[in-house]
Amino acid sequence: MLDLRGKIAFVTGAGSVGDDPDATIWGNGKATAVLLARQGAKVFGVDLRQEAADVTKAIIEREGGTCATRSVDMTNAKQVEAAVEHCVGQFGSIDILVNNVGGSAPGSAVTMPEEVWDSQLDHNLKTAFLGCKYVIPVMEKQGKGAIVNLASIAGLSMSADRAHIAYSTTKLGLFAFSKSTAITYAAQGIRCNTVVPGLMHTALVEHRLAKTIGANDLQGLIDRRNAQCPTGEMGNAWDIAHAVLFLASDEARYITGTEIIVDGGLTTARSNV
């Protein structure tokens, strides 16, 4: 089940904010890279910060897996193209692409500076576009491949007290991006789906949100996020990684152009009020 032996996985944002090698709370890309490697895939992990990707590589290698890394800005076409060539040169193919890079910036249509709007579109949409632009031709030659894009429930459910208009817009845009890609390449054996995380207890919460929206009160922030979830607690990066693993695996061979929402029922609960 969910056997990825013989497959090559290209994972973007394979590091995690907070690079402490002993950290137990990880980002989604890091957990995904490690889980895919545990299932037998050889992982090519790219990250803006080589040192973050190398922490992931060390974990995978310590567990007996195979991982290569490269410092790549996923918003830069030349760097993405070179990374894809590097991966194919080293491992011979790309069977799985996980477009994990993304993140939010606060602001409404009025308060968000134009340059932040532009950089959010690059960070959340162009990164997936460039990943697909250079990896899909490799998958077309192989006649198979699985792509998983990481969105967010911020694209489905808005909060009146915390606008991040570009994040909500781009993350919902990824639904259409995935569906369009899925239908265009379905006949070539390439699948494309979206994983939609809810409120997750990831490294982001510990290292960034505690400062930006948590007034430096990490436990208070965790308590507030847990209280919003119907299950009483946030999910974590492993919950996302398992959804990515399923969609990337051959068991999901007939699933394309759709989403898995991993939010403990949060969007359903919100839509019922």
Ligand SMILES: NC(=O)c1ccc[n+]([C@@H]2O[C@H](COP(=O)([O-])OP(=O)(O)OC[C@H]3O[C@@H](n4cnc5c(N)ncnc54)[C@H](O)[C@@H]3O)[C@@H](O)[C@H]2O)c1
């Ligand atoms: N953490 C959450 O609670 C949460 C919730 C909903 C959705 N998501 C989505 O999950 C994905 C991963 O989020 P996370 O919080 O786990 O990630 P993260 O913030 O821990 O970042 C993962 C890695 O991406 C790298 N990165 C940033 N910009 C990059 C670029 N331009 N090119 C290459 N690498 C880059 C960072 O260096 C970092 O190591 C994102 O798309 C995010 O929007 C996360």
